[in-house]
Amino acid sequence: MNSPLHTNAVSRRRLLGYLGLGAGTLGLAACGGSGGAGGTAAGSGGVLTGAELAAEVEASVPNSSLEFLVEPDFPSVNGSTPGYVTMPDPLVDGVSEVPGSGGSYTVMSPAWWTSPPGLGDNAYYEAVNEELGATLEFQVADGNSYADKVQTVLASPKNVPDWMVIPSWNIPPRFVEGVGNVFQDLTDHLAGEGILDYPNLARLDPAAWEYSMFNGRIYGLPYPSELVTDAVFYRRDLFEELGVEPPTDAESFLEVLSEITDPGANRWGCENLWNTAQLMYALPPTFAERDGELVHRFEMEEFKEAIIWLTKVIESGAMHPDAVAGNDGAAKDRFESGQTLVMNDGVGGWHEALARVRPSNPDFDQMAMDLFAPDGGAPTLYRGAPVNIFSFLKKTDDEDQVREMLRIADWCASQFGTKEFDLLTYGIEGTHFERDEHGIPQLNDQGRSEVTSTYQFLAQPAIVNAKVQFPDYVEASSEWMARQSEHVVDPLFYGIQIQEPAEFGSLGQPLDDLVVDISRGRKDISELDAAVENWRTSGGDKLREFYGEFMA
Numbered sequence: 413m414n415s416p417l418h419t420n421a422v423s424r425r426r427l428l429g430y431l432g433l434g435a436g437t438l439g440l441a442a443c444g445g446s447g448g449a450g451g452t453a454a455g456s457g458g459v460l461t462g463a464e465l466a467a468e469v470e471a472s473v474p475n476s477s478l479e480f481l482v483e484p485d486f487p488s489v490n491g492s493t494p495g496y497v498t499m500p501d502p503l504v505d506g507v508s509e510v511p512g513s514g515g516s517y518t519v520m521s522p523a524w525w526t527s528p529p530g531l532g533d534n535a536y537y538e539a540v541n542e543e544l545g546a547t548l549e550f551q552v553a554d555g556n557s558y559a560d561k562v563q564t565v566l567a568s569p570k571n572v573p574d575w576m577v578i579p580s581w582n583i584p585p586r587f588v589e590g591v592g593n594v595f596q597d598l599t600d601h602l603a604g605e606g607i608l609d610y611p612n613l614a615r616l617d618p619a620a621w622e623y624s625m626f627n628g629r630i631y632g633l634p635y636p637s638e639l640v641t642d643a644v645f646y647r648r649d650l651f652e653e654l655g656v657e658p659p660t661d662a663e664s665f666l667e668v669l670s671e672i673t674d675p676g677a678n679r680w681g682c683e684n685l686w687n688t689a690q691l692m693y694a695l696p697p698t699f700a701e702r703d704g705e706l707v708h709r710f711e712m713e714e715f716k717e718a719i720i721w722l723t724k725v726i727e728s729g730a731m732h733p734d735a736v737a738g739n740d741g742a743a744k745d746r747f748e749s750g751q752t753l754v755m756n757d758g759v760g761g762w763h764e765a766l767a768r769v770r771p772s773n774p775d776f777d778q779m780a781m782d783l784f785a786p787d788g789g790a791p792t793l794y795r796g797a798p799v800n801i802f803s804f805l806k807k808t809d810d811e812d813q814v815r816e817m818l819r820i821a822d823w824c825a826s827q828f829g830t831k832e833f834d835l836l837t838y839g840i841e842g843t844h845f846e847r848d849e850h851g852i853p854q855l856n857d858q859g860r861s862e863v864t865s866t867y868q869f870l871a872q873p874a875i876v877n878a879k880v881q882f883p884d885y886v887e888a889s890s891e892w893m894a895r896q897s898e899h900v901v902d903p904l905f906y907g908i909q910i911q912e913p914a915e916f917g918s919l920g921q922p923l924d925d926l927v928v929d930i931s932r933g934r935k936d937i938s939e940l941d942a943a944v945e946n947w948r949t950s951g952g953d954k955l956r957e958f959y960g961e962f963m964a
Contacts, residue, residue, distance in 0.1 A: 480876065481829035486890035490897035491639040491795075495877040495890030496828060499851055503834055506612060506826025511819035512546025513812075517574035519548050520565065521866050522555035522582075525764065528862050536839045536862035543835060544820055548575070550866050556741055558582050569594055572806050575817065577869045579801045585917035591626045596805040596814055599629045610818055612825035612873060619798040623909050632802035633821050635872040638759055640896050641796035644688045645762070647753045649777035658781050661788030662692060662721055669730035672753050681730030683743040683755035686927065689718035691756070691783060694792035697903050699959050706904075706956050706963070710923050710944050717786070719940070722931045736932060748776070762889055763879045767860065770882075780892050783899070793896060794903045803870045821871035828878045837878070839863040852880050905962055913958065919951045 481504065484494035531537050531549045541547050551573060553561045559582040565571050566584060572594055600606065602621070607614045616634060624632035646658060656672055659665035669681030693714040699706045709715055725731055732752050735743065747755045748769050762778060769776040783791040805817050826832035837853075838845045844859030855863060877886050926943050929935040944952075 480874075481827050484876065486877070486887065486894070489894035490900065492893040492897040493638050493875050493877045493890065495886040497880055497883040497886045499853070499880055500829040501851070503831045504829060506830030506832040507819075507823050510543070510545035511816070511823040512544045513816050514546065515813060515816050516547040517549070517817065518551060519575040519577070519866070519870070520551045520553065520561075520573045521577040521869050522558040522561075522579065523552045523864060523866075524555035524761075525768075525864065526861075527552040527554075528864050528866070534862050535843050535858070539840050539843075540835060540867055543832070544823060546816065546820060548820070548867070552864075552866065555579075559584070566590075566594065574806050575803060575870065576806070577801060577803045580797060580799060583802075583911070585912070586914040588626050588911040589914075591631050591804075592629070592807075594804075594807060595631050596807050597629050597631060598633070598805070598814070598818070601814060601818055602630055609815075610822035610825075612822045612827070613818075613871065615827070616825070616874065617798065619907050622907060623798040624802060625909055626911070631804055632799070633804070633871045634799040635801035635803070635869055636875050637796040637798060637800035638875050638893070639795060639900055640793060640893050641758055641800070642687060642691060642756060643759050643762070643780040643892075644685075644691065644754065644756050644783065645747070645778050645780055647747070647750065647777065648779035649775050650750055650753055659784075661784055662786035664788075665692075666721075666724055666728060666730075669725060669754065670728045673728075673730045675729075678751055680732040680752050681728075681754060682725065682735075683732060683747060683752050684735045684740055685725055685731070685754070685756060686718075686722055686931070687756040688754075689722045691793070692721070692786055692791070693718040694785070694794075696794060699904055699956070701904055701963075706959055708952060708956065710920070710947055710952070716937065716940055719927055719930055720937060721786070722927075723933070723937070726931055727933070738928070747778075759889070759893070763882060763885055766879075766882050766885055767855070771860075779888060782892070782895060791896075791899050793900045795900050795906055798907055801869055824867050825871040825873045827873045828876050833873070833878075836867050837863070852883075854881050905959070908962060910959070910962065912955070916951055916955050916958075919947065919955065923947055 480494065482496065482500045485497045486495035488494045528534055528536070528550075530552075531541075531547075537548075537550070558579065562576075562578055562582050563584045565573075565576070576595075602610070602613070613633075616636060620634040620636045621630060624630055624634045626632070651658065651672070654672055656668060659668045671681075673679065673681040695709045695712065695714055695718060697709075699708050700712075701707075726736055732746055734746070735752070743752070743755055744757070744761070744765065746752045748765055759780070762780065765778050766776065783793060785791050803821070805814060808814065823832055824836065826836075834853075838855065839859050839862065841847070841853070844863050845853040845855045848854050877890055879886055923943055926935065926940065930937055930940065
């Protein structure tokens with residue numbers, strides 16, 4: 413149950429100091445910190461250390477382990493995601509009892525794919541709800557515009573569903589100011605010995621729980637993140653067909669993009685590669701510490717160099733015209749149809765693309781590039797935050813309802829190798845999938861339509877790569893992340909849940925807009941320095957002071 417914070421003493425001290433805790437506590441011990449009623453974990457007589465938590469969970473679940481139930485075919489390397497290409501046999505029970513007691517709940521959740529049929533027209537929903545002993549009715553919204561949906565719903569508390577999924581990147585400004593008025597404080601249910609009622613949740617890395625705290629209290633249920641969260645993908649099948657090798661530095665990247673571009677064949681080199689440029693030039697999420705000072709990404713020379721590189725990509729004509737125009741919503745469609753051959757995306761998009769395209773194009777081969785610095789040297793990659801997506805329970809005085817929903821979350825957090833994980837991932841055999849000659853579940857049309865990540869967004873076990881229906885993908889992606897793991901470092905404020913004050917909410921927008929204007933040739937790079945100075949005087953220096961408080 414080792415946490416990345418165990419090996420990052422600086423980040424750990426900052427987090428515990430911010431929460432008003434002593435340095436001797438970790439993990440769920442932090443739940444007893446400031447920001448909520450009471451200073452100790454309910455039922456424990458005090459705070460609980462990570463080691464004590466692990467020991468209690470191990471003792472409470474006979475014949476279980478905090479390690480994975482099944483030994484991975486591709487073990488984790490430096491925190492990379494372990495991979496599985498075979499199905500365990502037999503499957504075991506992830507929970508011992510039906511978690512629900514007849515409750516009925518509305519759930520708002522994003523989808524970056526075609527929304528599945530609703531309750532009443534979805535055999536997958538019906539099957540899972542039956543196993544849960546409760547009815548979850550999903551309100552699925554377009555993931556690409558989900559941030560707007562979240563803000564609209566939160567603006568009117570009466571519209572807040574019983575359970576609400578919010579990706580970390582969609583947490584709105586001023587969230588911490590009102591989180592306790594809208595959502596349930598879970599601290600007293602999960603701190604200390606309380607976590608033992610939810611053994612699957614207890615197996616999660618303490619860093620995930622620390623990151624699920626707002627105002628020093630646990631409000632979020634975590635969907636843990638991966639070590640490396642973003643990748644630069646290319647169509648390996650089409651690269652091989654064209655006789656082109658992947659690039660190895662910034663200059664050869666430009667050459668490759670130009671070489672594979674052929675508008676006459678309806679083929680362009682890439683989608684919008686601004687995220688790729690930021691990865692390549694090792695720009696941090698916010699601030700980095702240089703010579704004892706906090707320096708924002710906007711102030712770094714690498715920021716300017718990344719813009720210049722992106723400008724060269726567009727000037728070469730290699731970026732698809734729709735991407736140049738800002739139409740990124742159809743980027744995956746263009747990439748998957750072969751109109752573009754390079755794009756950046758989250759690593760979760762890799763297997764999702766295979767599931768969409770392989771049934772009609774078995775030769776489709778999406779591959780992630782080994783990342784590199786602009787000069788071709790080793791890259792610097794920043795570790796992903798401990799949690800990628802949160803789910804929140806609507807505030808209620810009904811403690812039995814809270815416990816029922818937490819039992820449901822615990823059921824959803826069952827590991828690979830359990831019957832629960834199998835049902836959530838594949839649905840019902842004969843209805844949603846059939847097994848191939850190797851016993852591997854293969855989704856059919858109904859499965860691809862109905863089986864999605866809706867339940868898994870509520871809570872998730874430690875991330876594993878268990879897409880056994882795509883063994884080539886499991887091998888390629890597991891080995892790719894293991895190679896990248898050698899270059900991963902913690903960002904300066906790793907593991908700390910920092911919500912910037914609302915006054916800084918739009919501070920960076922002028923510079924984001926300027927990146928677009930410069931790279932599209934509407935403005936000159938010489939305008940960047942003045943814009944950065946304006947950013948400083950308009951609030952950037954105050955933002956630096958705010959982040960400086962977390963340096964103590």
